[in-house]
Amino acid sequence: MSILLFLILSIIKSAVVIGVLLTAVAYSVWLERKVSARIQNRWGPTRVGPFGLLQPLADGAKFIFKEDLTQPHVYKPLYIAAPILAVVFAITSISVVPFGNSLSTPEINVGHWFTIPAIDTPFQITDLNIGLLVVLGITSMGVYGVALAGWASNNKYSLLGGLRASAQMISYEVSLGLSLIPVLIKSGSFSLRAIVESQAHLRWNVWSCPVWYLPFGTLAFFTYLISAYAETNRTPFDLPEAESELVAGYHTEYSSMKFAMFFMAEYANMVTVACLATLLFFGGWLGPVFGPPILQMVLPIFWFCLKVFFFMFLYVWVRWTLPRFRYDQLMAFSWKFLLPVAVANIVVTALYVALRS
Amino acid sequence: MLHLILFLFFGAICVAGAVNLLVQSHPINSALSLIVVMASLSAEYLLLGAEFLAAVQVIVYAGAIMVLFVLVIMLLNAGTEEHTKGSRIAIILGVPGVAIGAVLVAWTLLFRAHTSSVPLGALPGGPQQIARLLFHQFLLPFEVTSVLILIAIMGAVVLASKPEAVAKRHPRETPQELPELVGVRLAGQGKEH
Numbered sequence A: 001m002s003i004l005l006f007l008i009l010s011i012i013k014s015a016v017v018i019g020v021l022l023t024a025v026a027y028s029v030w031l032e033r034k035v036s037a038r039i040q041n042r043w044g045p046t047r048v049g050p051f052g053l054l055q056p057l058a059d060g061a062k063f064i065f066k067e068d069l070t071q072p073h074v075y076k077p078l079y080i081a082a083p084i085l086a087v088v089f090a091i092t093s094i095s096v097v098p099f100g101n102s103l104s105t106p107e108i109n110v111g112h113w114f115t116i117p118a119i120d121t122p123f124q125i126t127d128l129n130i131g132l133l134v135v136l137g138i139t140s141m142g143v144y145g146v147a148l149a150g151w152a153s154n155n156k157y158s159l160l161g162g163l164r165a166s167a168q169m170i171s172y173e174v175s176l177g178l179s180l181i182p183v184l185i186k187s188g189s190f191s192l193r194a195i196v197e198s199q200a201h202l203r204w205n206v207w208s209c210p211v212w213y214l215p216f217g218t219l220a221f222f223t224y225l226i227s228a229y230a231e232t233n234r235t236p237f238d239l240p241e242a243e244s245e246l247v248a249g250y251h252t253e254y255s256s257m258k259f260a261m262f263f264m265a266e267y268a269n270m271v272t273v274a275c276l277a278t279l280l281f282f283g284g285w286l287g288p289v290f291g292p293p294i295l296q297m298v299l300p301i302f303w304f305c306l307k308v309f310f311f312m313f314l315y316v317w318v319r320w321t322l323p324r325f326r327y328d329q330l331m332a333f334s335w336k337f338l339l340p341v342a343v344a345n346i347v348v349t350a351l352y353v354a355l356r357s
Numbered sequence B: 001m002l003h004l005i006l007f008l009f010f011g012a013i014c015v016a017g018a019v020n021l022l023v024q025s026h027p028i029n030s031a032l033s034l035i036v037v038m039a040s041l042s043a044e045y046l047l048l049g050a051e052f053l054a055a056v057q058v059i060v061y062a063g064a065i066m067v068l069f070v071l072v073i074m075l076l077n078a079g080t081e082e083h084t085k086g087s088r089i090a091i092i093l094g095v096p097g098v099a100i101g102a103v104l105v106a107w108t109l110l111f112r113a114h115t116s117s118v119p120l121g122a123l124p125g126g127p128q129q130i131a132r133l134l135f136h137q138f139l140l141p142f143e144v145t146s147v148l149i150l151i152a153i154m155g156a157v158v159l160a161s162k163p164e165a166v167a168k169r170h171p172r173e174t175p176q177e178l179p180e181l182v183g184v185r186l187a188g189q190g191k192e193h
Helices: A002-040 A055-065 A076-096 A130-143 A145-153 A156-187 A191-200 A217-231 A256-281 A291-320 A327-356 B003-021 B027-047 B051-076 B086-113 B127-137 B139-162 B163-170 B177-182
Strands: A100-105 A106-112 A115-118 A119-123
Touching: A002 A055, A002 A076, A002 A100, A002 A119, A002 A145, A002 A256, A002 B163, A055 A256, A076 A130, A076 A145, A076 A256, A130 A145, A130 A156, A130 A191, A130 B003, A145 A256, A145 B027, A145 B051, A156 A191, A156 A217, A156 A256, A156 A327, A156 B051, A191 A256, A217 A256, A217 A327, A256 A291, A327 B127, B003 B027, B027 B051, B051 B127, B127 B139
Parallel strands: none
Antiparallel strands: A100 A119, A106 A115
């Protein structure tokens, strides 16, 4: 493949993936409002478009036209940089996530002088052999957006929110990373594509997913899920923005698009976490595939999106069902319960794999 | 060619971040410059073909250790640093010293060292190779390092916890308000409430 073709393909893929991600982010806000309304026996957004489907657009327009307040007491460079950092790190990690098998088209002749060459490219921006570590690294950098927002706002509630966020994310990152190791022991690779392909021995048997396949795969999955909820600052772990104690936590002083950027970062992180859960524990794009070639290309993406959608729904469901932790409970839960469980699970899985081989 | 350009680019960012770290007077700006240094170092590792090291550099240094730096700076609410007599002397002596050292190192590397350049990816950089090195050849140093870290943790606990006699005599003296608000409990004082 020539460099030019590679470059064009990469640009197109990045544009499509970011476009889809941002749309997914917008519509997960809509989903959240609808599901929460359903849970609380109300309607949710209904006025803008059918079922309120255009509500995200209306919200976006509202955010753009709101006054962008910058308080005189903030530390300006970091106050402005913080939301940008948050959203950049949140969006970057999607670049290594694979969505499906691969796109292959034959050579197409357009007229006499122009030929679109044959394309064979995976449904993924880039397949790194350290893909999973890249996601973890970017997630761990994501805490700066929140921490610096809290500090630069120069406001005690924001500062406490930022401090809580950094302490919480550092703590849960440990159990998050450790909970993934059983899957890595089984697959033997950091590449997300290779991890999914290692789950494909029985084409569309759900029982071959690591969740069921490993001795305590379900345990690893739940450890991952709980840590991931804490890592994305979602209820029941949304202490950094606990409105009953800290006004709005780290984004108290932010308005207009800057606030919207934190919002986008949170939902983009949720999407990334849902993608990882799908890829590592539920077989990614694997699922029943049939029909003509075009359908065989599209169906895996459909299965992937369906699984991600399920995890997004689970996020919303959990948020509107469970109450918030107390801060000391949060820390004790991470260090005294989740971490030992994750470590024990690694040992058991390693023994299992060593004895089986 | 592209590798060389990228290598020089990230090298320049790394040096600029390091200089900025020294020039900035506020601790949080210095900490952020250090993060830039760490991140561009990881890009350099990546260009040298050590992709695992690059990822670990970001996860551990830029993502975990520097977050703790920033956390401590935020927790202590450290203000702008002031220049003391000692720091002025350090600047006057240090800047020429660094310049002389840099010239010496560059001169030695350019004219005296009889080494050839290392081709890209010639060094073991993948997770498998590093794991093999760590758990076969360097198993003892690796395990001893973990004991070293354990000792450091124990030292931190000993320093952080007050002697019991002092804590009993002056129960008000322990700084309870701030850690309690933030939710971070200092070691050894969690039992009382």
